[in-house]
Amino acid sequence: MSRVRAVARATVVDLLRRRTVVVLMVLVPLAFYAARHDLEGQSIRFLAMGLAWSLSTLAAFAGLAGQEIDPRLRLSGFGAGELLAGRVLGLSSFALPLAGLYAAVVLVDRRPERWAGILLALGLTVAVALPVGLVVAALLRRPLESAMLLLVVAGLQMLLDPAGDAPRALPFWSVREVLTWTVDGTDGGYVRRALLHAAVAVVVLGGTTVLARARSLRRRPHLRHSVV
Amino acid sequence: MSPDGAAAGWLDDLGRALRRENVDGWHHDQVLAEARQHLADSGEDPLVAFGPAVDYARLLAGELAGAPVTPPPSVGPARLLVEGVVKTYRGRPVLTGVDLAVAGGEVAAVIGPNGVGKSTLLRICAGLESPDAGSVTVTGGLGYCPQRPALVDLLRAEEHMELVGAGRGLSRAEARRHGARLAADLDWVPDRRLVGDLSGGTRQKLNVVLAALGDPAVLLLDEPYQGFDGESFLDFWEQVWHWRDEGRAVVVVTHRPEQLKRVDRVLDLGREGAVARRRSR
Secondary structure (H helix, E strand, O other): OHHHHHHHHHHHHHHHOOHHHHHHHHHHHHHHHHHOOOOHHHHHHHHHHHHHHHHHHHHHHHHHHHHHHHHHHHHHOOOHHHHHHHHHHHHHHHHHHHHHHHHHHHHHHHOOOOHHHHHHHHHHHHHHHHHHHHHHHHHHOOHHHHHHHHHHHHHHHHHOOOOOOHHHHOOOHHHHHHHHHHHHOOOOHHHHHHHHHHHHHHHHHHHHHHHHHHHHOOOOOOEEEEOO | OOOOHHHHHHHHHHHHHHHHOOOOHHHHHHHHHHHHHHHHHHOOOHHHHOOOHHHHHHHHHHHHHHOOOOOOOOOOOEEEEEEEEEEEEOOEEEEEEEEEEEEOOEEEEEEOOOOOOHHHHHHHHHOOOOOOEEEEEEEOOEEEEOOOOOOOOOOEHHHHHHHHHHHOOOOHHHHHHHHHHHHHHOOOOOOOOEHHHOOHHHHHHHHHHHHHOOOOOEEEEEOOOOOOOHHHHHHHHHHHHHHHHOOOEEEEEOOOHHHHHHOOEEEEOOOOOOEOEEOOO
């Protein structure tokens, strides 16, 4: 556990020293929210998708930064799983308070009747955005390509009607579905479908990330270690 | 009792002068320890007791050159054993059956022109790359210093030490302490600057420190002195001889010929059928 904490600590310190990034992380979802403040439902959806893009991009950059030093850490004794778990822990410790802050903004500003839906939607945003960013980093391995792809994903998820089939193939469909329940007062089936979709997304994306990083950092069979 | 300021300064000068005379490793430490003890016990001015540090170092180097060679620490079984390593890139053979055995208490130099596969061999030894054929056996812990320092620009040097130290089972305080000691051996005092703000040479020093953190039995160093100034270069090789004296197996990729006569093995990858040649010290 101390190794996981060490990676988490380094992730958080590295992130907090990127002051401009931190400021933008806070401002981007706020700008999305303010842009459609005249419409309650749209402003909350824009906020959630802004947060989804910010957090997934942040996770991608943390993943890419880690790919440089991970081989050295692996040689130092870290397991591939410990490196990934530490990075997720570090990112979560930043992302959850940010989501909490925005939940508070919406709850105070809008006082929605289904307030639990706001908490659930932003919680799902965090839960899905981190593996989305990490899997993109693990597969694309380049910053610009990763940022562009995440922009396309979040943008499409924001623009497409969640009632269609295509948006279900995108990772943040669960967030849109929960917000439909929250804002439009639809039935509980929306929440159940959203939870199932989020769970599948986290398992598939997280599992792919684990496999990709484990393969990249695997112990090669030609190298044998013998005890002194 | 430790020597006063003047004596301490003279001892520093003596240490540097000894290295310039190629007196290092065990002899270097022994001469310094004896001089320090003498000055502490007698309270004499070092210039009166020994004369100028440069002259004294030259005198000792001459005496040592005529003295019988100190037997090296006993060389044990191989801590790093490379057997028949083959690697081909896009149909071009890079490593063709490389063999290398480095025991504890030995330093091996890997040499050869650019593109001959020196870094590839070290990456294979570190397990970061797979060979097409062959095997590597490492006995004990492994430290690897890559040619390009793998560092996080927005972390400080001590934060890197804590992070790498955690992998080696060191507490944060232990990692900082050990890292500071290794850094001091390279004549560097880590400060609170971010790694991205450090000079290339200082980043390389951190690269070396991280590789050696936790005292691994085998050290793989891929041209680790790029960006070092002359004094740092000497400090680095001094540290390599120390590691050898401590019984570590050290492999250094190098383009610099001046240290080759002092290493125990030379693996020339520019030659056909690369097998390490054993050298007498």
